[in-house]
């Protein structure tokens with residue numbers, strides 16, 4: 269009852285509208301900014317830079333909205349301390365510096381040999397991830413905002429490697445892997461793209477479309493990286509597998525081996541598959557030469573939409589892995605909030621279209637849903653309501669983007 273009153277009150281508070289044609293460049297707003305469909309498109313305190321405004325306009329957005337009262341009244345279903353980042357900025361900076369030191373040590377050698385990754389550097393990395401884990405384990409009620417501000421593209425691999433390392437350690441801790449595995453997931457994350465130091469910077473930083481040959485060179489990085497680490501006595505099989513397999517996918521479109529579903533599930537260990545999701549999350553939330561960074565909410569939606577389902581042509585991750593990633597880190601990455609909500613339309617792994625009827629606080633990807641079509645997408649005469657927590661074989665395989673749905677609707 270009280271939540272109904274809150275909703276009514278919220279509706280009465282006028283939203284503030286920002287016109288992207290007149291807003292002052294580099295304005296910073298201390299609230300999340302929404303598009304007209306209620307999606308957060310610019311996160312709290314993000315400067316509205318010229319490229320960002322240009323990008324937003326190119327996607328058809330003319331106005332952004334925020335509502336100070338609503339922002340303050342936001343629910344935090346996970347009960348996290350949303351004012352506290354699990355790692356402070358100096359710890360994140362230290363992690364980035366370490367990634368730089370480890371990766372640059374190879375670049376600095378004339379012949380790019382594995383010898384440049386000295387046992388000392390590996391030991392230092394283990395010690396560093398161990399320290400990070402101490403913080404993570406002592407601040408389990410906080411949120412985590414991966415570092416995503418690049419001064420130049422050459423910083424990308426350092427910052428990204430550091431993010432993947434922290435996310436890997438965090439995920440290992442949340443999933444209660446033993447301490448050794450937690451540390452190895454963090455160390456593997458720091459080393460995962462080590463092969464990129466052998467790919468020409470000009471290709472990695474290229475702003476225009478890559479040629480087929482350039483793609484091929486980039487796709488060599490897992491194998492190149494593996495050649496660098498395979499004989500290391502300090503690194504375990506898990507870290508080496510992370511380097512080699514982090515771009516394999518269950519739909520056969522990964523690399524370097526293009527494993528099919530069976531080879532993927534048979535050869536790529538769970539910890540490596542989870543690291544691949546951390547890798548994807550970090551990539552999505554960092555700006556690149558060809559696109560803006562996605563918000564945590566959007567990145568989590570993209571990851572959920574990449575889940576393997578029979579009706580999809582392209583699917584990047586196994587359902588159980590996505591579930592573990594989202595249940596463990598979803599709230600923590602999205603500042604204690606759900607990343608989709610009641611009323612949104614989804615497609616189930618079994619093929620039907622459904623509407624979210626009620627969210628589940630503890631299991632955010634297992635809400636109650638109302639099926640509105642059958643598997644052939646024919647409307648049901650009588651909608652069927654299902655609690656996805658009680659139907660473990662069915663899961664949400666796609667969340668429709670509201671703006672795409674409106675556009676699709678207006679064309680028909």
Ligand SMILES: [Fe+2]
Nearest residue numbers: 460461514515
């Ligand atoms: Fe990679």
Ligand SMILES: [Fe+2]
Nearest residue numbers: 428460461547
């Ligand atoms: Fe990566």
